[in-house]
Amino acid sequence: MFSLQAWLSDETAARLPRHEQISRALRAAILAGHWPAGSRLPATRQLACELGHARSTIEQAYAQLEAEGYLQRRVGAGSFVSLPASLPLRRSPSPPAAARLSQRGQAIADTGACREATLGVGTESRQLFSGQPDSQAFPHALWGKLLLQRWRQDGPALMRYGDPQGLPALRTAIASYLALARGVNCQPEQVLVLSSSQQALLLAGQLLLDAGELAWLEEPGYLGARNALLAAGAQLCPVPVDDEGLNTNGEYPKPKLIYTTPSHQYPLGMAMSLPRRMALLARARAAGAWIIEDDYDGEFQYDTHSLPALQSLDPDGRVIYVGTFSKVLFGSLRLAYMVVPANLVEAFSNARTAFDGHSNQLLQAVTADFMAGGHFASHLRQMRLLYQRRRDILLASLAEHCPALSVRHHSAGLQCAVYTPPGREAGWTTLGRAQGLPLRPLAQFYAGPPDREGWLMGYAALSNEEIRRQIDTLGRILRHSA
Ligand SMILES: Cc1ncc(COP(=O)(O)O)c(C=O)c1O
Structure with a gap:
């Protein structure tokens, strides 16, 4: 009963x-x-x-x-x-049938998601794969003070909806920072504040590509870019990188859009040479293509002075520059920006209203204060020194404990690619994972068969001791399976 x-x-x-x-x-x-x-x-x-x-x-x-x-x-x-008899009733729970998605939705779901940024979340130990900035080295107290000040001063105004293009004070701070530090040609009116670089890539794909149009992507390259462009229905054409960055010398079908990371190729780490930058701009001009320059961690240059942004060489307004605060401040801030040619500003701002409106007003204001007060520049200086030191420790530990591995491009960023001898990566990855080292194979970043073997190692969020310990463990694994 x-x-x-x-x-x-x-x-x-x-x-x-x-x-x-x-x-x-x-x-x-x-x-x-x-x-x-x-x-x-x-x-x-x-x-x-x-x-x-x-x-x-x-x-x-x-x-x-x-x-x-x-x-x-x-x-x-x-x-x-008193319910109508025709009302569909909830019967006893049965396993849900697979939801029918649109073709576009299915294509997005089939990308399998890009979880690079969330790797390691929820794990207690900090691992070489993280590629994240060091959240413990962030000036928490100062940030908290600015947050409180701004909230007290402007709370009610910042609770209202804001400009879809971004808070004017933050756009001004970003424009002057980019002009000074990255040589970017821009006015605050060309800056759009977004919640992530990922959102910039998504907007660019949706606004600039029709379904089936061709996009060139670096091979190997960033999965987030691949997924954003697939979501727009683009056809992807992987273009290889070599020691000078994206190599556009081969015969490839004409693109409508080119995605590149010229300051610090993701994941291999080389900077694009000047001749390659000029060749890329010329190819884009000939094809009438847009270029997306993803400058995700160009702030962190250690040994050499970086070339200014590719956008600074662009004579005819086809480079869309994308930057993020995820690496220089912290990932969950969810603030990034793009600098678009003047004739795209309105379209991108309108598109932003169709997506999620705008970024968090209070956090935009605090970030603007952090920049205008000179704290951003000094935080950057300190983090550059801290991460350079960790990079040096990683390289020294690898040389001491893992002589079979090699590193080529390590002058910038929060991570570096470490190469294994041919045929060894898969076995070593399995052994490493069994010892608690979740190594990230470079093969994951290729659309086609990989032409190099190795791992991507993030070092910035690890203490010096953690780096030494993890590389020591790796060294023992390599020696025992030699
Ligand atoms: C090449 C590249 N672009 C962009 C991002 C992420 O930026 P955001 O957090 O702003 O989406 C990453 C994160 O790892 C990245 O590797």
Whole structure:
């Protein structure tokens, strides 16, 4: 026989007042078809007795369901289920059928998601794969002070909706920083503040590519870019990189858009040479293509002075420059920016309103204060020194413990590619993972067969000791399986 008791064991309901727990259980039982339309519910006195509650509690529950339209109560006759008989009822739970997605939706779901940024989240130990900045070295107290100051000063204004292009003060700070540090040609009017570089790539794909149009991507390259362009329905053409960066000398079909990381190729780490930059701009001009320059960690240059951004060489407004605060400040801030040619500003700002409106106003304001107050520049200087030191420790530890491995491009960024001798990577990866080293094979970043073997190692978020310890462990694994 049906008993309401079983429906009352819902744990999430346990904190509700008793009459609400009962009305919730009755509602669920009605929707599941245990009392069909028109049928009579037990009398309140009977249910009170059965459940061991006061009759007034059951009365309250019935009254609630009557007010919601589930019951009709007739004096002297009882309480009847008043739902229309045609209402589809929730039957007992069965495994959900696969949802039918649109073709575009299916293509996006099939990319398998890009979880690079979230690797390591939830794990206790900090690992070589992270590629993240060091959150412990962030000036928390200062940030908290600025946050409080800004909230006190402008709280109500910052609670309102904001400009889809971004807070003017932040756009101004970004434009002057980019002009000074990266040689970018831009006015604050060309800057769009976004929640991530990923959003920049997504917007660019949606606005600039029709389904089936061709995009060139670096091979190997950034999975986030590949997924954003696939989401736009683009056809992808992997173009190889060598020691000078993206090599556009081969014969490839004409692109509509080219994605590149010229300051610090992701994942291999070389900087694009000047001749290659000029050749790329010339190829884009000949094809009438847009270039997306993803300068995701160009701030961190250690041994050499970096070339200014590719955008600074662009004479005819075809380079879209993308930068992020994820590496220089912290990832969960969710603030990034793009600098677009003047004739794209309106389209991108309008598109931003169709996506999520704008980024968090308070955090934009605090970031603007952090930059205008000179804290950004000094944080950057300190982080550059800290990460350079960690990079040096990584290189020294690899040389000491893992002589079979080699490193080529290590002058910038928060991670570097480490090469293994041919045929060894897969076996060593398995052994490393078994010892708690979740090594990230370079093969993951290739669309086609990889032409190099090795791993991408992030070092910036690890202490000197953690780097030494993990490389020491790796060294032992390599020696024992030689
Ligand atoms: C090449 C590249 N671009 C962009 C990003 C991420 O930036 P955001 O957090 O702003 O999406 C990453 C993150 O790892 C990256 O490797």
